[in-house]
Each structure stands twice: as structure tokens, then as C-alpha cells.
């Protein structure tokens with residue numbers, strides 16, 4: 001099919017072989033090279049089309065954005081054109097980032113402006129949530145750790161995106177990376193010049209800036225700043241956590257804030273970060289993506305300190321004075337439990353068992369050392385049993401008890417002492433081994449995909465042919481671990497210690513790991529590097 005881009009054409013669909021539109025007589029090939037296949041979207045400023053570039057071998061699919069400065073004044077048109085060219089050049093620079101569509105071309109034809117972009121195949125996050133349900137807290141933190149560096153990059157290029165929302169974040173099919181699309185900069189520049197020259201007040205409202213609910217007040221008042229994107233990222237997180245659009249949530253009539261907190265279940269520390277991202281006043285909001293990244297690092301640190309406190313009790317009778325603080329911490333740690341499977345959506349079978357467990361343990365305000373039932377492992381306290389003298393103690397799990405407990409639905413084995421355990425070939429996807437002691441454990445050929453191994457000690461462990469896809473291994477100790485043939489694709493290895501780890505033949509495609517970390521480890525030509533290439537960075 002050949003689609004006519006003339007906005008007033010009544011029958012834009014034409015057969016493949018015609019050169020002019022059968023209904024309105026407009027030329028069908030844009031710039032004599034782009035064959036329009038159909039319309040992807042339409043707004044007040046113009047429309048977006050899927051096209052084929054006929055001049056390139058293989059005729060790749062691309063996206064053409066049409067911008068219509070609907071004003072007859074030639075001066076206004078000239079100004080709009082100058083801004084269009086300037087902004088398109090800026091977008092050309094931004095498009096150098098691998099997680100932003102490349103700007104392939106821009107031109108003017110029939111008093112309309114066109115931007116040609118790389119087509120990104122995949123589903124956007126709005127579709128992902130509709131299909132799989134809301135994300136867990138860890139899933140959203142993972143999302144932030146991917147999006148915020150992109151935001152940092154575009155802000156460094158002096159570009160404000162102005163329309164960050166789940167529908168504008170596509171999970172690219174080829175490498176599962178997030179791609180930020182639909183930069184509002186160009187259309188806003190073109191339209192604001194038209195709007196500012198239009199005497200009618202309604203013209204301003206016709207050029208809505210960003211998306212209501214996601215855009216902060218200063219942006220709606222046509223004064224966007226870098227922190228406006230931070231606000232939109234905050235609202236996007238709330239959507240990912242709740243599956244609810246901001247328009248379906250209330251607004252506090254006194255403060256103008258979105259009343260989102262009753263829709264999500266997250267740790268207090270993460271809620272504090274989101275609250276500051278969505279501050280109505282720019283003065284009190286994080287000013288930059290880096291500030292949010294810094295706050296998230298601190299959040300993780302304080303969470304692990306809290307968990308460290310729990311371990312310090314080591315299962316002995318707890319001092320009364322610490323009990324109220326501990327029950328507070330239980331709630332926080334439980335929140336972490338509910339988020340232990342990084343990319344598993346909340347309503348998946350795995351997570352529903354975690355959530356129901358967490359909810360029931362939250363309603364019990366039992367002291368830390370109360371006896372636990374048949375399930376053997378408590379979500380926060382580990383494996384507790386009365387010894388011969390009647391004193392409750394924390395016992396070391398053996399492989400069988402752990403696997404049985406996992407099969408009963410328990411996922412939280414954070415901070416457990418699992419040294420030397422033989423778990424080879426065990427199927428434990430989504431398990432929480434946060435800060436667990438797994439020194440010299442045998443996990444050969446086990447399935448630990450999407451597991452939380454943050455700060456776990458895996459030194460000297462046998463991890464040959466293990467499945468660690470999408471696992472979180474941030475700050476873990478993998479010194480001298482045998483990772484030959486391990487699948488670490490899309491794993492997060494931020495700050496993991498890889499000293500003398502054997503990664504020969506391992507798959508690190510899309511893993512978050514630096515060149516410096518890998519330099520400490522042993523790799524060979526069979527190792528698939530994060531770039532997807534064997535043996536090369």
C-alpha cells in the first residue's frame with residue numbers, strides 16, 4: 001500500500017504501484033524515496049507514519065514524523081522553519097545514543113516539515129504492563145537504572161524530552177534494551193512560535209505540551225526545565241508499579257500533588273525518592289537524573305543496613321526495646337521480599353505467592369523469633385527451630401530443605417548461610433539470595449534466572465553453565481568463581497567483584513558490567529561480551 005500524507009485527503013489508501021494519490025492527486029513518494037505504508041498516530045501538530053526507504057538496499061522500515069505549522073503568516077513559517085532545522089540538528093546529536101532512535105533525515109516538502117527516524121521494533125512499557133501486570137519495586141529500580149543514564153545523556157546535550165511516559169519507552173525486540181522515543185522538542189519549538197504569533201488565546205491550548213498527568217505544572221505552563229523530565233519519570237514509575245494512569249488517580253486539592261501512594265506497595269526509602277521526583281515545586285524536586293541515581297544508591301545502602309541489623313540478632317531472643325523498630329524493619333524487608341524477582345510482574349503466579357505470603361506476615365505483628373509453621377523458612381527470619389533446651393535458633397539450611405521450601409512457594413533466602421551447599425541443577429528462578437553466604441557452593445547448571453544475588457558472597461563457587469539471565473548481582477563477590485559457560489545475559493553485575501573469576505565461554509550479552517571489572521576476570525574468545533560479540537568488548 002502507498003498512503004497519502006496530505007492531511008486533507010479523504011481516501012489516503014492507494015495501491016502499491018501508483019505514484020500520485022488517486023483521491024487528491026498528491027505525490028505519494030516523500031522526497032522521491034520514502035514510501036508511506038500507513039499512519040501510526042495523529043496529533044494536533046501532525047502525524048506519524050511507517051515508511052520504507054526505497055533508496056537503501058533491503059528497503060528498511062523507518063518512521064516519518066510530519067509537522068504542520070498551521071499558520072499562513074510567512075514570517076511565522078520562516079521562524080518555525082529555522083527552529084525546526086536547529087532542533088532537528090540537536091536531535092541528530094541526541095540520536096547518537098544507542099537507546100534513542102537515530103535521526104536519519106529531515107526535510108521540508110509542501111510547507112510541511114518531516115523528520116525521518118529509525119523504526120524501533122518492540123512493545124512499549126504501557127503495552128508491557130497491560131500484558132504482564134505491574135512491575136515489582138526491584139523491577140522499577142532496574143528500569144530507573146536503565147532510563148536515568150539515557151536522560152543524563154540527553155540533558156547533557158541540552159535537550160528536554162518533554163514527553164516521557166510508558167508509551168514512549170519501547171523495549172527493543174532485538175536486544176531487550178529500553179529505547180526512548182518521541183522527543184517533543186521539535187514539535188514544541190515549531191508550535192510555540194506559531195502559538196506565540198497567534199492572537200487567539202485558544203491557540204495555546206491547541207498545542208498541548210507533553211501528556212497531561214505525566215507533565216509537571218511548570219511544563220504545562222510552557223516553562224519546561226530539565227527537572228520536568230524527572231517528574232515525568234516519577235509518574236512513569238508509579239504507572240509501572242500500579243498499572244494505573246495518573247488520570248485515574250486523584251490530585252490533592254491543597255498541594256496539587258498526585259495521590260499515588262495508596263496504589264503502590266513499596267519500601268519507605270523508595271517512596272521517599274519517588275515523592276521527591278514528583279515534587280510539584282521544582283525547587284524541592286531532584287534537579288537532575290544524576291541526583292536521582294545518587295538517591296537510589298543511598299536507598300539500597302540504607303536497606304542493606306536495615307537488613308544487616310536483622311541478621312545481627314542471629315535468631316537469638318530479641319531485646320524488647322528493639323522490637324518495635326524491628327517490626328518496622330520487617331515491613332521494609334518484606335517489601336524487598338515482594339520485589340525479589342526482578343523482572344517478574346506482580347500478578348504472575350510466582351509473585352502472587354510471594355505477595356500473599358508477605359501480606360499475611362505483615363498482618364502478624366509477631367516478634368522476630370516466634371515459631372514458624374511447616375513452611376520451614378520465614379520470609380524475614382530464616383530457618384528457625386527450638387533446640388533441645390527450648391531456645392529458638394537459626395539453623396543452616398541443607399540443599400533439600402531449601403529446594404523443598406522453594407517448591408512450597410518461599411522465595412526469600414536473603415542473608416542465609418549456604419556455604420558449600422550442593423544445589424547443582426536446582427531450578428530456582430526468581431529466588432532471593434540477597435547477601436547470602438554462598439562461598440564455594442555448587443550451583444553448576446542451576447537455574448537462577450531473575451534471582452536477586454545482590455551483595456551475595458559467591459567466592460570460589462562452582463557456577464559452571466548456570467542460568468543467571470536477568471539476575472541482579474550488584475555488589476556481589478564472585479572472586480575465583482567458576483562461571484565457565486554461564487548465561488549472564490542481561491544480568492546486572494554493577495560493582496560485582498570479578499577478580500580471578502573464570503568467564504571463559506560465558507554469555508554476557510547486555511549484562512551491566514564494565515570493562516574494568518572484566519579486566520580482572522578470565523575471559524576467552526568464546527566469551528560473549530555485553531556488546532553481543534564474542535571475545536571483544
Ligand SMILES: Nc1ncnc2c1ncn2[C@@H]1O[C@H](COP(=O)(O)OP(=O)(O)OP(=O)(O)O)[C@@H](O)[C@H]1O
Nearest residue numbers: 040041042043047048063101117118119120181182
Ligand atoms: N521511532 C519509532 N519506532 C517505532 N515506533 C514509533 C517510533 N516513533 C513513534 N512510534 C510509534 O508511533 C505511534 C505514534 O507516534 P506519535 O509520536 O505520533 O505518538 P503519540 O504518542 O500518539 O502522539 P504524541 O506525540 O502527541 O504523544 C506510537 O504508537 C509510537 O509508539
